[in-house]
Amino acid sequence: MSHDHSLNPEVMPQHPEKATLEGKNKFLGLWFFLGGETVLFASLFGTYLALKNSTAGGATSEELFGLELVFLMTMLLLTSSLTSVYAMYHMKNNDFKKMQLWLGITGLLGIGFLGCEIYEFYHYIHEFGFTFRSSAFGSAFYTLVGFHGGHVLFGLCWLSAIMIRNAKRGLNLYNAPKFNTFSLYWHFIDVVWVFIFTVVYLMGKVA
């Protein structure tokens, strides 16, 4: 800690998210957390791969999945990762308004993704009778994709909380690490989706 105790310096440093010890700790802590999350999703992927053909006579992945919707979802989420990069770029330039704008767009894209996912699940349940309880494949599918969706939902709640909380006071060395850790988390969710897209949907449709 610097001795002036100031979290609102006259000139913002180049990396406001890592200017304090607390900021550095949050940054590193979130990276470690994502390491643990990687194992969490790896375990879920392993379970899914072991059970993906256990349809118990119900619909198979080839019959279920439609790549058009999944492609749209992928585009929404990948774009939201890009817009969160823009937001962090503006944070480093100390342009709070533009940061909020791009974070807002990130959130909207996330909501769009989540909407599509809810529709997708609804579609499977009502058109195919494919549920969490209908087969081991169903359990594994909804658990893996649902855990990812849950992460998106948590991220959206987190994002709106820090956006609203800081809307009126602008950027300082106390809240910059919070925005930055959110953006790291959001990228991670995106990476997990890339794997879900490949392993669940592409391999489910082609293999």
Add this chain to the structure above:
Amino acid sequence: MSTVTAQKTSFAAVLWDYLTTVDHKKIGKLYLYGGGFFFLLGGLEAMLIRIQLIKPENDFMSAGLYNEMITMHGTTMIFFAAMPLLLGLMNAVMPLQIGARDVAFPFVNALGFWLFLFGGIMLNVSWFTGAPDAGWTAYAPLSATSPGHGVDYYVLGLQISGAGTLMGGINFLVTIVNMRAPGMTYMRMPLFTWTTFVVSVLILFAFPALTVGLFLLMFDRMFDSAFFDVALGGNSIIWQHLFWIFGHPEVYILILPAFGIFSEIFATFSRKRLFGYTAMVFATILIAFLGFMVWAHHMFTVGMGPVANSIFAIATMAIAVPTGIKIFNWLLTLWGGNITINSAMLWSLAFIPSFTIGGMTGIMVATSVADYQYHDTYFVIAHFHYVIVGGVVFGILAALHYWWPIMFRRVLNERLGKWAFWNFFIGFHLTFFIQHFLGLMGMPRRYWVFLEDQGLDTGNFISTIGAVFMTIGVILFLYNAFYSWFKGDPAPQDPWDARTLEWAVESPTPHYNFKQLPLVRGLDALWIEKMEGNGKLTPAEPLGDIHMPNGSILPFLISLGFFIAGFGFIYQTVTDVAYIFLFGGMGLALACMLVRSLKDDHGYHITKEELEKEAD
């Protein structure tokens, strides 16, 4: 602010202080109290198991209760005794060893503790409603179909406490990477800090596998999913893989901190630098690395095929190499040293042969072909009690004797310490050595009775007698703890003439640990200064304001929320009223998390003037 906390003395004030504390030293103590309580509970369960097995066809308890007893003994000892006791020691000592004022995330540290405690309480509430009875490994499909709510409590209890442990791991990692004192390079860190670091990596990468396994079991039991339901295409082997992908690293999570403890104690009481420090560090890392690729040696008899069995057998045996390096380094640390033998040292010396026996039987059970004979017999029971009691419990007791002056400002009584040691040590070998032979003669684990005249009577009788001696040892240690608290004199700052930074802190340890961060000039930082006649560390910074975190009740409330929600999850299968608990509990936890996120908490500063005044 610092003076305000010092003035509080009434019981309610002390209670509130501990409920809201974010100080790593107090959290360390809380972990020790909580872990100690569950250790006694687990020990009581062990004693009841041994009473049941004292004679053939005993009817002291029913088969069902016996299943509950073994399940609770294993689960309690691993998750709620050994782990929290070690986490407590890490909390109490590690930040001092690296010259830090606190951990990286004091709030999260407190949260980790409360989650552990509520998880442990959750599990033990099941004693009133029917305890889990599927073994501590909870293999599916037995665990997925076990009637009643016992296994539900197991799932929720472990899920809650597991989240706390994961947070603890991340917290220690960031602390060690970011908050070492000036000059404290990685290769100058004391071995206990090193093992804390490596163990935190293990926690980080091992616990999420358990988290997923528990979720799958929870979904199958409470929400009718079909992961382990073969009729709907499920596969019960998935549980075994997930459990052991976590479970094997878990045994290294337990033993590596003990290795760190012994390394500190041998060096201190041999008055020598630890022999082969660099090799010790790399052996620790190697054990951790290999520890992740041996999980299937718990599953040799599942039918994975000869290729998989061979690979896992060889990987397992490879771990003997770095472990052997460690054993020899400890022996060579003792070699030619100016040795003091006291209680801490007795536990450490006793560890070497005890643990080596456990390691040797480890190689035996790792031999996959021979393991078909050992699997699920008392040979395995004997093996893992030799490594866990002979390694981890000896390590914890050694550490308690060694660091007691730092944590409680007392030196434990030597006479009582030695009595406790000899009772426990003799009792331990009496209990478990004979179990190797019981196992080889075919006594299976987890059976509540054995038949007369099959060569098992005498062995089981001896084993139970040994358990009595272990109990006496534990009671003597407890008596020692209370005795020293009420009758003991305040301990000097450095009673052992020790080598590392934690002994350079003034006694009693101020809540900010270091007034000025110390300058570390090499391995065994304090010893270097002693040898150069300084006696204390050179400050690395001028006296200045110290930034401290605020206490908070939120960690307690968040954990309470998840605890309440746990009951909701368990009983929503029976009655809709449970949804009130489910949503109420989750709501409380999430609302507190939101408060934590939205409410600014800048901590406070102890000013330079206050520090100067305290010095007067």
